[in-house]
Amino acid sequence: MPIGGVHCPAVRRLRHILISTTTVLSTLLCIATTALWLRSYWGTDCLSRRTPVASSPYAVSHYEHQIAWTHGEIRFSSGEQSYYLHSPLSDSAAPVTASAYWSWSRLGVGHWGWESPPAHSLRDRLGFQSYHSGLSTSFSDSHHDVDTMPAWLPVALFAIPPALFVRRRIRARRRAQTGHCRRCGYDLRATPDRCPECGTLTAATAGRRAPAAAPHRTPPEA
């Protein structure tokens, strides 16, 4: 029986392309999230999107959505932040009409908010916390709602497709070595050229057919 019952070559090719694309993308994302996870123990990487919401000559406020890799966690936060200015902005410099913008930043170990709040439940201890974070100083105010997840979780999820790819390759090699179809596992001792179940050529047969497909030229007679 073919894998997933797929007989049509076009559907099999499309399936192969989809699996290959997913495997490559997942591998790249796994590498990226692993790097961010490891870097999170030596500082915080933040990706922020800020939308100006109000301004006056003495203050600038914006609404912020942020994802941050901090201390082994990924923190998703949203909230409002205001900065108070010592010298007034001119009207033309006031950013109230500015559009939303993205920024990437990195903070060092021990910055404000580095440590998570104390864990009170099993969910908290597993790294899935939800809390309110706020800071008021003489020059700024910020209030954010924060949800966290462990930074290893996306690494584990993105590792699944490449792990399945490696598992498929190992299984196909073992099947070929023991005389079975590398695709479906059918015993090929009676039909060593092609699998009668799914039609897959054995490696030896495919190797013999490849040169045979090349155009053959007969040298001109003298």
Ligand SMILES: [Zn+2]
């Ligand atoms: Zn087969």
